[in-house]
Amino acid sequence: MLKAIFLDLDETLCDTTKANIVAKEQFAEKALEFFPSKTDATNFSNAYLKGIYKDLTPEQKAIFFPITCEETFRTKLIQSLGSPNNSVKEISYQEASDLREYYDASRIECFDFFDGAKEFIVKLRENYTLVLITNGPVYSQVPKVERVSIKDFVDHVIIGGQEPEEKPYKSIFSKALKLAGVQASEAMHVGDSIAADIVGANNSGLTSVWINPAELENEHADFHIPDITQLKKVISQLS
Numbered sequence: 121m122l123k124a125i126f127l128d129l130d131e132t133l134c135d136t137t138k139a140n141i142v143a144k145e146q147f148a149e150k151a152l153e154f155f156p157s158k159t160d161a162t163n164f165s166n167a168y169l170k171g172i173y174k175d176l177t178p179e180q181k182a183i184f185f186p187i188t189c190e191e192t193f194r195t196k197l198i199q200s201l202g203s204p205n206n207s208v209k210e211i212s213y214q215e216a217s218d219l220r221e222y223y224d225a226s227r228i229e230c231f232d233f234f235d236g237a238k239e240f241i242v243k244l245r246e247n248y249t250l251v252l253i254t255n256g257p258v259y260s261q262v263p264k265v266e267r268v269s270i271k272d273f274v275d276h277v278i279i280g281g282q283e284p285e286e287k288p289y290k291s292i293f294s295k296a297l298k299l300a301g302v303q304a305s306e307a308m309h310v311g312d313s314i315a316a317d318i319v320g321a322n323n324s325g326l327t328s329v330w331i332n333p334a335e336l337e338n339e340h341a342d343f344h345i346p347d348i349t350q351l352k353k354v355i356s357q358l359s
C-alpha cells in the first residue's frame with residue numbers, strides 16, 4: 121500500500137526553466153556595460169548558466185572543479201567568462217561578485233511552483249507522507265526551498281548538497297524512507313530526471329514516476345505523466 125510520496129523540486133514542483141530564462145535575460149542586460157554588444161552579453165549570460173549547471177569544457181573543469189566554495193566558483197567563472205578576450209573591460213572580483221548576486225536575486229524572484237502544483241500537494245498530504253528530495257548545492261537549493269516555503273507543504277526536506285550523496289545514490293532514498301517511516305514498497309518517487317530520479321528510485325525499490333512533459337519514450341520509469349497534477353491517475357491505478 122502506498123504510504124509516502126517523495127518529490128523532486130526543480131522541474132517537478134517548480135518551474136526552474138522559466139526562472140532561469142528570466143534571470144538569464146536580466147543578467148545579460150545587467151552585464152551589458154562590460155561587453156561591446158548585446159550579442160556578446162547574451163553569449164556571456166548563456167555561458168554562465170551552462171557553467172553553474174557544471175556544463176564546462178575540460179579546460180574550465182581543470183580550473184574550476186578544485187574550487188569547492190560555490191560562491192567563489194561562480195564569481196571566478198563570471199570573471200573568466202568576461203575577460204580578457206571578449207569584454208570591453210576586465211571584470212573585477214567585486215564586480216563579478218555583484219553580478220553573481222544580481223543573477224541569484226533575479227532568479228529567485230521568479231522561482232515558483234508550476235500552476236496548480238502547490239494546491240495539488242496540499243491535497244496529497246492529507247493521505248500521504250511527503251518528502252522533498254532535491255539535488256544541488258546548498259548555495260542554490262536553500263534559497264529555492266525558502267522562496268516557495270516548501271517546509272509548509274511537505275513533511276520532510278532533504279537537500280542533496282547537505283547529504284553525503286545525492287540522487288541517484290541509495291543513501292539519500294534510504295534517508296527519506298527512514299524519515300517517512302515506510303518500506304520502499306510503500307513509497308514512490310516523482311521527478312523529471314531519468315539519471316537522478318528514475319534510476320535512483322528504481323535502484324532503491326521505489327515506484328518511479330517520471331515527469332515527462334515532452335512525452336518522450338523511456339523504458340526506465342514505471343509511470344510517466346506530463347505534470348505533477350496528473351499524479352492522481354497513477355495513484356488510482358496503483359490502488
Ligand SMILES: [Mg+2]
Pocket residue numbers: 128129130131132311312313
Ligand atoms: Mg528536477
